[in-house]
Structure formats: C-alpha cells, structure tokens
Amino acid sequence: MTSQQPIRFAAVGLDHAHIFGQISGLLEAGCELVGLATDDPEASVAQQVRALYPDVPVHDNPDELINADGIDVITSAAIPDRRGPIAIAAMKADKDVIVDKPGCISLEQLDEIKQTVADTGRFWSVTFSERFGVKCVTKAGELVRAGKIGKVVQTLGLGPHRIGDRAHLAGGAGRPEWFYEKERYGGILADIASHQIDQFLWFTGSTEGEVVASTVGNFANDDAPGLQDFGEILLRSPEAQGYIRVDWYTPKGLPTWGDGRLMILGTEGYIEMRKYVDIAGRDGGNHLFLVNNDDTSYIDCSDVELTYYSDIVNDVRNRTETAVPQAHTFETMRLALVAQQNATLRGAAK
Incomplete structure (x- = not known):
C-alpha cells in the first residue's frame, strides 16, 4: 500500500x-x-x-x-x-x-x-464513541494531561439512554427483538458501560483495573426480563477509583437520548462534562466545566478536532497504535465482561 x-x-x-x-x-x-x-x-x-x-x-x-x-x-x-x-x-x-x-x-x-x-x-x-466521537471528552483529555486538575484520583461516568430514541432506531423503527435478548446483546454492562470503562482507564492513566462490585437490574420493564435497564460498577486500579452508572430511564421530556455526564476528580481541581445537553441552560452539547485553584470556567468544545478515524488510517498504513493501544481495548472489554459476568441481579433482570 x-x-x-x-x-x-x-x-x-x-x-x-x-x-x-x-x-x-x-x-x-x-x-x-x-x-x-x-x-x-x-x-x-x-x-x-x-x-x-x-x-x-x-x-x-x-x-x-x-x-x-x-x-x-x-x-x-x-x-x-x-x-x-x-x-x-x-x-x-x-x-x-x-x-x-x-x-x-x-x-x-x-x-x-x-x-x-x-x-x-x-x-x-x-x-468507544462516547470518547472518540465527543469533543468535550477530547478537550478534557488535553486539560488533564496539561495538569490542570492535578493527579486524577477518580472518575464518575453516567450513561443514561432512552429506549425509544429515534436516532438509535434508524428513523423511528421499534427496537428489534435482539435488543431484549441478553444472550444476543450481552447485558447492559458489557454494552453501554464499556464506554465509561474506556474513559476510566484513559483519564486515570491505568493499564489495568479491578471490578470491585457490579449490579444489574430491571426495575421498569417486567414484561421484558431479558432487558437490563439499570447497571452500576465500582472500579479500582493502582492509580485511581471509578464509579459507573448506566440505565434506560431517560424521560421523554429531555430533548436528547440521554444526559451523559463525566466527572473527573483531581487533587487540584475537577472537570465536569455535559456531553449531549446542558439541561435548562446552553444549547447543544459538548459542554465542559473546569474548576481548579486558578478559576471556575466554562469551555465550549464544539470546535475541538476529533482524530479517531484519521488515526485509524495512519495505523492501517504504518502498523502503529495511534488511535488507541490494542492492550487498552482488550482491558476495557475484559473489565466490562467481568463486571457483567459477576453482577448481582436485581428486580426482574436475568
């Protein structure tokens, strides 16, 4: 080539x-x-x-x-x-x-x-599109690596979704049958929470992690026990701690499919991202709030450049790992699958 x-x-x-x-x-x-x-x-x-x-x-x-x-x-x-x-x-x-x-x-x-x-x-x-495709997350990575909040000690990732969201349904078709079959979609932690695990490892600089505890539940869809509509994970690595919550409870009143949030706690400050909506506030998505010893500031990340796919092209041509290290992808999915496999079941979940 x-x-x-x-x-x-x-x-x-x-x-x-x-x-x-x-x-x-x-x-x-x-x-x-x-x-x-x-x-x-x-x-x-x-x-x-x-x-x-x-x-x-x-x-x-x-x-x-x-x-x-x-x-x-x-x-x-x-x-x-x-x-x-x-x-x-x-x-x-x-x-x-x-x-x-x-x-x-x-x-x-x-x-x-x-x-x-x-x-x-x-x-x-x-x-992992909630990192590779979200501009405020890319910007947060730049700020963390520039030392703006000191050493990262914890991430808090929230990944709410809406079952009836049109954007995820190819123009309004109903959810397909496999969406309700755990043996086909893998479970809520293997699926949605893999995004937040990826971000935990990346922001904390962790090459490996441990699932301390995990839970899945079905609290709102008793007629579809194969659907897990709630999940949570407590993570730990030699570098930091993490908590993840994912669900399918986004109410119809929210103007987008989910109020995805990510909070990064450092020893000298913290960052909060409102990825897709700033409720009752600014229009659009990609909102970032930075608090440290110098200031409290808001950063509009709508013009941040995303590089995942151009990096992929580079990796195909040059046999490199510029988009994401292969070991990172393996560890992200390992943690997601261990959390899913060992999760405590609540409600109608199976």
Whole structure:
C-alpha cells in the first residue's frame, strides 16, 4: 500500500445505528467504501445504509465479502453476539477491524480475539464513541494531561439512554427483538458501560483495573426480563477509583437520548462534562466545566478536532497504535465482561 492509495473498507453487519458514524468517519478520513453485507438485509438500519450509499455493491453473503481481495478494513455494527465472530474471520482474512461496542459479549470470545490478533498481526479496534466521537471528552483529555486538575484520583461516568430514541432506531423503527435478548446483546454492562470503562482507564492513566462490585437490574420493564435497564460498577486500579452508572430511564421530556455526564476528580481541581445537553441552560452539547485553584470556567468544545478515524488510517498504513493501544481495548472489554459476568441481579433482570 502506498500513501496515495485510499484505504478500502467494507461494512459487514448493519444492525445498529452506530454503523452510520463508522462509515461516515472513515469516508471523511479519505477511505473508500467498497462493499456492504449483513445477516438481516431487512433490518431498518440496513435499509437506510443502502439508501444512503446506493452505488456501493451489496453482497448477499457476509463471509464472501469478508474474504474478498482488495479490502483493508472491515467495520461492523452487527448484533453484538456476531461482532466477535465477524472480527475473527476478518482478521484471519488479513483485514484490520473496527467494530461497534461491545466488541464481543463473552470472555471466551475475547480470548479468541486476542489470539487472532497475536496470530495475524491485524488490529481490533472497538469504537468507544462516547470518547472518540465527543469533543468535550477530547478537550478534557488535553486539560488533564496539561495538569490542570492535578493527579486524577477518580472518575464518575453516567450513561443514561432512552429506549425509544429515534436516532438509535434508524428513523423511528421499534427496537428489534435482539435488543431484549441478553444472550444476543450481552447485558447492559458489557454494552453501554464499556464506554465509561474506556474513559476510566484513559483519564486515570491505568493499564489495568479491578471490578470491585457490579449490579444489574430491571426495575421498569417486567414484561421484558431479558432487558437490563439499570447497571452500576465500582472500579479500582493502582492509580485511581471509578464509579459507573448506566440505565434506560431517560424521560421523554429531555430533548436528547440521554444526559451523559463525566466527572473527573483531581487533587487540584475537577472537570465536569455535559456531553449531549446542558439541561435548562446552553444549547447543544459538548459542554465542559473546569474548576481548579486558578478559576471556575466554562469551555465550549464544539470546535475541538476529533482524530479517531484519521488515526485509524495512519495505523492501517504504518502498523502503529495511534488511535488507541490494542492492550487498552482488550482491558476495557475484559473489565466490562467481568463486571457483567459477576453482577448481582436485581428486580426482574436475568
């Protein structure tokens, strides 16, 4: 591959709306979309992807596209239980992989992915979009690394969601059946909380962590016990502590799908991010508040540059890890899966 040749990628697995961001991110980074394939062509997301990219060839058999020549990267937002197998097949076919979170749904899948990365030399990147795609989080990283709040000792990550959010439903279609089947989506901690685990490790500079305690519950959807609508994790690493709460309780009155917040506590100050909404306050998202010994300030992060996909392109070309270290992705998913596996069950959750 030369630096003048565009990275060629295919999207395999079109079941979650995060695929829109994955495709557009790679296209904006100068990549070329050369194929589409999915297990369920009639899924609402799959139909909209084909409508958005009508000139891209559609393949009936995902395995044939994975094994096709002339493709550098496979990206996927398949049903979560399929993401691990798709990634493994793609790496064995000599392709790098970008997959929606959760990257896999069991420790067994994770072990097989690790072995495949070691055997093939390809990389497996899980798109933790609440960091890679949120400008105020990028800005907070700059502030932390500049020493603006001293040594980070704790993160508090809140990831509320709304079951009926149109943006996640490809224009208003109802949640698919797999959304209510734990064995398919992996559980609320493996899924949503992997975002907050990623941020805990990154902001605290931790290369490993420990799940001190975890809980999942179903308190509002007794008719769908496979849905876990509440989850929490207490984390610890040699460097810091972390607490995570995720849920599916966002009320209809909020103008977006969730009031995602992240708070970073340092020895000399703290940062709070209101990622998607400043309730009863400023318009839009990407709000950052910095408090330290010098000042209390508000920073509008709407103009911050995001680099995940351009870094991915660099990593494909140069076999580097500039987007995210492979070990970090492994540890994030390991912690999420351990928390899910060992969680105390509450309410109607199973």
